[in-house]
Amino acid sequence: MLLVVSGLVQQGMFMDGIQYACVSKNLAVGPGTFWLPFLSPFWCQNGVFHFLEHPPLFYSAEGLFFKLFGSGFYTERLFCLALFVLNALFIRLLWKLISLELYEKRAFSWLPVLLWIATPVCFWCFQNNMIEILVSLFTLASTYATLKFLLNNGKRNYTLLIIAGCLLCCSFLTKGLVGLFPLSVCIIFSITHKTSSLKQALLYTFIIFAALLVIFFTVFFMNGTVGYSMTFYFKERLVNRINHTPTTANRFELLFD
Numbered sequence: 001m002l003l004v005v006s007g008l009v010q011q012g013m014f015m016d017g018i019q020y021a022c023v024s025k026n027l028a029v030g031p032g033t034f035w036l037p038f039l040s041p042f043w044c045q046n047g048v049f050h051f052l053e054h055p056p057l058f059y060s061a062e063g064l065f066f067k068l069f070g071s072g073f074y075t076e077r078l079f080c081l082a083l084f085v086l087n088a089l090f091i092r093l094l095w096k097l098i099s100l101e102l103y104e105k106r107a108f109s110w111l112p113v114l115l116w117i118a119t120p121v122c123f124w125c126f127q128n129n130m131i132e133i134l135v136s137l138f139t140l141a142s143t144y145a146t147l148k149f150l151l152n153n154g155k156r157n158y159t160l161l162i163i164a165g166c167l168l169c170c171s172f173l174t175k176g177l178v179g180l181f182p183l184s185v186c187i188i189f190s191i192t193h194k195t196s197s198l199k200q201a202l203l204y205t206f207i208i209f210a211a212l213l214v215i216f217f218t219v220f221f222m223n224g225t226v227g228y229s230m231t232f233y234f235k236e237r238l239v240n241r242i243n244h245t246p247t248t249a250n251r252f253e254l255l256f257d
Contacts (some may be wrong), residue, residue, distance in 0.1 A: 003117055003118065004081065004123050004126045004127065005081070007124075007127025007128070008080060008125070008126070008127060009077070013127075013129055014124075014130070016077075016128075016131075017128040017130055018129075019039055019051070020058060020130075021062065021076040022039055023038065023039050023059045024049050024058075024059045024060075024062035024063040024066055025063070025066050025071050025139075026038050026039070027060060027063035027066075028063040028064075028066035029071065032050070032051070033225070034056055034060055035056060035225045035226050035228075036050040036052075036225060036228075036229060037050060037052070037056050037059050038050060038051060039052045039251070046232075046236045050229075050231060052229055052232045052233055052236075052237065054131055054174070054175050054176065054228070054233070054237070055173045055174060055175065055229075055230070055233060057170060057173040057174045058131045058134050058135070058174050058175070061079075061134060062129075065078060065079040065082075075086060077129075079129070080126050080127070080129055083126070083134060083137055084117075084126045084133070086137050087133065087137050088116075088117070089118060090137065090141055092109040092110075092112075092113060093142065093144055094112075094144055094147065095108075095109040095111075097144065097151065098147065098151070098166055100151070116192045118123060125171045131174060131175050135174050135175045135178070136172045137166040138167050138168070138171035138174060138179065139171050139181065141165075141167045142165075142167035142171065142182045142208075143164075143182045143185055145147060145161070145163045145164040146160070146182065146185045146186060146208065147189070148160055149161055149204070150189050150204075152187065153195060158207065160212065161204060161207045161208050163207075164208050164211075165207070165209065165210065165211025165212040165215070166212075166215055168183065168208065168212050169211075169212045169215040169216050172216065173216075173219075176233065177238070180212075182249055183205055183208060183209060184205075186201040186202075186204055186205045186208070187202070189201065243255050
């Protein structure tokens with residue numbers, strides 16, 4: 001709490017966090033819509049005046065806080081604090097889930113929370129209203145639902161996989177493709193625990209992915225605005241910037257690091 005709150009009570013944020021707070025506040029008071037968020041009349045990227053740097057779910061979630069608590073200085077800080085608590089809670093729940101039969105180990109659920117939040121980039125994200133703080137909540141919750149399904153060998157509850165897929169869809173609608181890495185959970189679990197075959201793991205992964213696709217395309221075909229917003233994100237924000245404005249010297253830099 002000291003690492004996170006010490007930054008939240010201070011004024012000033014990283015530029016991206018300020019932009020996200022402005023977009024969220026605009027949604028709460030009028031300008032912009034869910035699929036076409038609005039930052040400023042002076043914002044224009046690739047000929048578009050809407051803020052389409054990322055999928056829009058983060059702005060709407062934070063916008064709810066502005067609607068509930070007003071547009072004061074600490075509203076976005078309260079949002080960041082709430083997400084920190086929920087992230088920490090799911091890390092604790094995951095630890096207890098995988099330590100179900102080891103009571104002594106379950107008592108150490110504070111340890112992964114401490115190791116996680118003590119990482120500078122983690123508490124920096126919560127101090128600066130970064131989109132990753134909501135992505136991590138959805139990915140943790142999806143992983144929890146998937147593991148709860150996999151660890152219940154007696155009776156498979158496939159509803160949990162559908163819930164996991166819904167949560168991954170929310171993660172995708174928060175920051176795109178980077179939020180889909182929990183699709184690997186079933187395969188990794190199969191390799192490490194040997195309680196199910198790789199074929200079964202692929203089936204479970206397919207169910208999660210299918211649930212994600214059904215929800216996404218249901219939303220996508222609801223109206224033309226959805227298609228316009230997501231098409232712009234993929235073509236201009238994702239593909240165009242990966243190809244033409246890289247931030248690293250080569251594509252393998254992350255693996256080298």
